[in-house]
Amino acid sequence: MRSNPRSQSKKESKTVQPPPPPPPQKPVQEEKQFNPDTYVRQNLSRDEVIELKKAFDLFDDDGSGTIDPAELKGAFEELGLRAQNKMIYQVLGEIDQDNQGGFSFDNFIKLATAKQNLKETRGSLMRTFNLFDLNREGRITWDELKRVSVDLGDDLNDEEVKKIFRKADLDDDGFVTFDDFYNMMTGRVYYD
Numbered sequence: 001m002r003s004n005p006r007s008q009s010k011k012e013s014k015t016v017q018p019p020p021p022p023p024p025q026k027p028v029q030e031e032k033q034f035n036p037d038t039y040v041r042q043n044l045s046r047d048e049v050i051e052l053k054k055a056f057d058l059f060d061d062d063g064s065g066t067i068d069p070a071e072l073k074g075a076f077e078e079l080g081l082r083a084q085n086k087m088i089y090q091v092l093g094e095i096d097q098d099n100q101g102g103f104s105f106d107n108f109i110k111l112a113t114a115k116q117n118l119k120e121t122r123g124s125l126m127r128t129f130n131l132f133d134l135n136r137e138g139r140i141t142w143d144e145l146k147r148v149s150v151d152l153g154d155d156l157n158d159e160e161v162k163k164i165f166r167k168a169d170l171d172d173d174g175f176v177t178f179d180d181f182y183n184m185m186t187g188r189v190y191y192d
Contacts, residue, residue, distance in 0.1 A: 039109050049109070056108045068102035122182065129181045139175035140168075 036049040059067045059075040067075070073088050095103045095111050103111075132140045132148050145168075146161045156164075168176045168184050 041113065044109070044113055052109060053105065056105050066100065066102040066104055067108070071102075125182050125185055126178065128185075129178050132176075132181075139177050140181070141175060145176070 034053060036046050036053065039049040040046050056067070057063075059071055061071050061074065069085075069088050069092060072092065073085075076082075076088070092101075092103065095107045129140070130136075132144055134144045134147065135141070142162065142165050145165050146156075146158070149156045149161055165176065168180055170180045170183055171177075
């Protein structure tokens with residue numbers, strides 16, 4: 001009896017096993033090359049981006065691409081500023097939008113451009129402050145705030161004006177200075 005070649009090849013194929021696949025390898029992450037053109041904006045030139053990257057790299061001691069609390073504190077100390085942990089975490093809270101416990105160069109760029117915009121904001125807030133400072137003494141009194149609210153047609157009673165005034169008088173000295181006004185309007189009550 002003749003053996004069927006087809007059945008023989010089936011038997012052989014069952015006994016021969018292919019070699020096991022190689023173990024999976026972790027993909028090699030290519031280090032991204034820094035491209036300053038990615039960050040160029042109307043108010044930020046290519047050269048300014050490069051300078052900001054150099055500054056960021058100085059603070060990023062371990063080269064991780066993130067400035068963590070310890071690195072930020074070290075940077076403050078190198079600048080001669082004695083930073084309390086509370087202040088470090090307040091600054092990080094402002095910058096660290098994604099709650100990663102540090103901030104990336106993207107966050108650093110946002111901070112740098114925000115600081116530039118604050119100069120413009122400061123000027124416009126000074127003009128607004130001067131509208132309230134009727135006596136031109138560099139401070140707003142309760143009477144001035146009340147008079148401006150009447151001039152603007154707001155029907156605020158004395159208690160409502162006092163409440164607004166107390167909220168604006170951050171240092172509780174009985175006057176709203178420009179620093180009080182600025183910090184209240186920008187929400188920056190821990191420095192500036």
